Amino acid sequence: MKHLLRNMIGIFAVTLFVLLFYACEQDPQIKKYEYPMPEVSGMSPNIGYVSSQVVITGTNFGDRTEPVKVFFGSVLATKVLMCKNNRIVVEVPDGAASGDVTMQIWTNDVGVIGQYKVLPTPYVHSVVSDNPLGTGVAEEDDVVTITGENFGTDVNDIEVSFNGTSAKEIRLVDESTIEAVTPRNWVSGNVVITIRGYAMTGNALFNPNAKGDVTSVYLKNYKQPFAKASEESWKNGEWWTPADWIQNAVSFNADGSTTVSGMQYKAAEGYTLAFQHGWNKKQYANGKMYQQVKLRPGTYRLEVTYAYTKVLDGNFVAAFIVKGTEENDIPDTDQVATLDGTKGVYASYKTSTVDGASGQLVTASFNLEGETDVLIGFLTTMNSGANSYFKITEVKLVLE
CATH class of the missing domain: 2.60.40.10 (Immunoglobulins)
Structure with missing residues (x-):
């Protein structure tokens, strides 16, 4: 019995050895992918400025920007804008100097692909x-x-x-x-x-x-994406003071962590000029946000595009062009109807329970016989009902 057991153990050991030996003799069936060596046929332009775009053409570039490394001298281009259809577009990086341009894709070092001359930025x-x-x-x-x-x-x-x-x-x-x-x-x-x-x-x-849109001649920061006056913000980085727009104290009214009007950011909406009450924002009356400009002779109208808006009854929003240079030249809500086309013009929003409303406010025509100081902006009163908000995506001044 003991003899038989020893024979069985011996047979098992020999079999295991043979199997292990056979396995070691076979090459593992693992496919190692090797990327083809890129070939460059051209690079243009070969002279320009920091932040200029350079186009590299050739073959075997692939279609992903992440593995592409282009060096201007020893400085790596941090912006690879495109890698598609055997065409790479990169931006000349800060600190680049005139000299060799080299490239690497994945582990393939292509080497020198051309020379680039960096000119002083104009x-x-x-x-x-x-x-x-x-x-x-x-x-x-x-x-x-x-x-x-x-x-x-x-x-x-x-x-x-x-x-x-x-x-x-x-x-x-x-x-x-x-x-x-x-x-x-x-x-x-x-x-x-x-x-x-x-x-x-x-x-x-x-x-x-020439008639038509003259906004860029007179106004600043007039459409999305609106610019910030500074990095100071309220309500966890949702509200800012907009650059170039003047706000009276009522319109601004920062209350701890929030503000009733200014520039708002939401991911689905982008940056808007916004007026709002509710969500712990104070009610207010006669908020004024405006820019002061000097218009040349002509007939003008103001077109304001709004979106993401809901203004309930009892509140008031208007866009205006008014002669003057100071906040007091802008009438309060209860006097705005006196703007009969002589001192100024306005267009008010018709309140609604619709959530997410969009459209335009368009003023009447405003004729100026000579060069005139005017205020262009918004008059808002938000002091009634539940949450209300008016959000602007573009302000346009039109010469008729």
Whole structure:
């Protein structure tokens, strides 16, 4: 019996040894993926500025931006904007210097793919017209002088547009001065100077012969995404003071962790100019938020786009254009109806129980015979009923 048991143990040991040996002799069936070596066929442009975009073309790039590393000298480009269809787009990083550009994708080190020359970044200091009505006015064939820095030496690298319409002629006086001749039928708005693809926005100019949207000429911070005056916020980072808008004490009325009006942020809505009561916000009357500007002669109207709104009966919201320079020139809620088109115009919101309402407030036309100081903004009273809120996504001033 003992002899049989020893034989069985011996057979089991031999069998186990054979199985282990066989297993060790076989290659494990694990597939190791090797990424193909990228091949670069081109890189352009090879000269430009920090924050300019560079396009790299070739094959075997893949379609993901994360594994792409492009170095300008020793500085890694932190913004790979696209990797698709054998085309990579990167932004020249801060600190980049002229020299070799190298690339790596996954573990494949491509090496030097080209050279890039970093130019001094251009800046615009001023945009002025030679029009006899003023430096901020420009009609067809006026000469607009643009001053700044690092404009270069080749006029062919420069583009100038007047609110989207290309200049009739461009002259490069020197590396700090450009002259542009205004085109026909251009619409009032910002002047944009582009040098080697690098765009800079100068100040806005007014074309007295063109009708339409003139908001950018007169107002600031007038549409989404609205800008903050500072990083100081209320209610856990939901409310801020908006840049460039003046608020009276009633309209602001910060109460500990909150405020009754200003600029609000919600993920589904973005940044809006907002007026609200409820949710522990104080009721208030005659809140005023506005900008003070000087309008040139003409007939104007104000168009205010609102959304995400619910204003219950007993509350009041209006948009206005009023002659004046100070808060006291804006009538209170119980006097706003006196704006008969001589001192100003307004459009009020029709209260509703609808939640999430959207639409426009449009004032009547307001004619100005001469250059006039005006206040443009909002008059609100929120002191009745349950939660109410009015939220603005865009303010537009139209020259008729």
